[in-house]
Amino acid sequence: MIRLLYKNLLFSRYLIYGDTLVLDLWEFICRYLPVASGTPPDLIDIGCGSGAFSLGAALRGYRAIGLSWDKANQAKAESRAKQLALDGLTEFPIGDARHLAKLSFGHARFDYALCMENAEHILNDKKLLSDIADLLKPGGVLIFSAPYRFYKAISDGDNGPFPLEETGWHVRRGYSKIEVRDLLECCSLHCEEIGFFSGFLSQKATWLLRVLSRKVGYKLAWILLLPLRPLVFLFDRFTLGLWPGYSITAVAIKSRFRVHD
Template sequence: MLKDTGERVIPENMKITNGLLMEHVARYHFAAEYVSGRVLDFASGSGYGAHIIAKSCKHKVSEVVGVDRDKDAVTYARGTYYHPLTTFLEGDVTDPALPGELGKFDFILSFETIEHIAEEEMFLSNIYQMLKPGGTLILSTPFGEGRGKPCGQTFHVHQLKVEEFHELFDSYKETEFFVQKGVLIQPASVTEERDYPLGIAVCRK
């Protein structure tokens, strides 16, 4: 049994009406409209997201690699979400050796990860190195009071302001921003971003 930390999404232990579950699943179905080729799910947790991508995109993806630093989560994912296109590996998203070990990807997904990471620059550098030229990153994070400021969430280093979130992706050729509230995801341009708790960036290298 995989330990529930209070933030971990384990669909088998949750009701279908659980808001956290629905919000997380919605992001993977949003991403499924974009992905193709070799896909990395960075900080894949219990593995349900990589499984959604493998199942729903099986005709357009060649491989889905889920990476998480929690050994128990990786073991759980392998046992619960087997799919012939999917591989689950133990690894730290800030490990500088990771790009050399994993190679290049056409798509990288990283949902609700960056707010947990103090070594933000190393994390983003790893992503950029592993993304092929012309590849796409889809990354999400909750908005908050800003970098370095307490946010009241036990497992979060901080929660970025909208402006800080946008600045993360200056090295990409093209970036589209979206906002999410519950299962609703829509372009950031149609509303005031600060009215929404979470941002999603779709970045093309």
């Protein structure tokens, strides 16, 4: 019990050092990623960043693969996995999400897939979601998020212009509810639920973090805003009906019978 508590505290340190939007996404993931017991279910985290969500899934009892093209981030994730004694439950291979079919993960292997704030970076998002569906077992679950098309910009760059080629930045502003549902359903991923995350308080806290970071550096800006975080956590969800969420979220189930185009 003490060891598990220590691991969770250490993981929390990795998670909370980001902006509040990251915490919002982890809260959303936890709603649909139940704590596993027995044989660890297989999970793949597409575009895993520095591996925080993959590590969190492993702490919840999953065997997690975090995929990214970024060698530095993957090395950081592997180091964190060792610190948490999770290297036996996690892998962080280097790979391109645009070419999932070429990677040796095995067909219909995973019980869960995470695709968090990744599809907006990829021009052929339909191929991305189709490839993810191929990796899921029948009945497997996709947990998805992307920017909401109608969010209010936090920074000037949120409004574009968006490049016509993949540069690492967003190639589209985001997705509407209809667009998310159509994207998932055309890939034989039955959309169970669509929602929103990161309301007014979370967005404003993130805006303030970005502004202060330019003036005093990220670490000091993060410390200065730390007292606001409990308020954001407690009250932000009540603003979602009054202010557009920054992210649109979805949970989808892979159909038992795959329909290909």
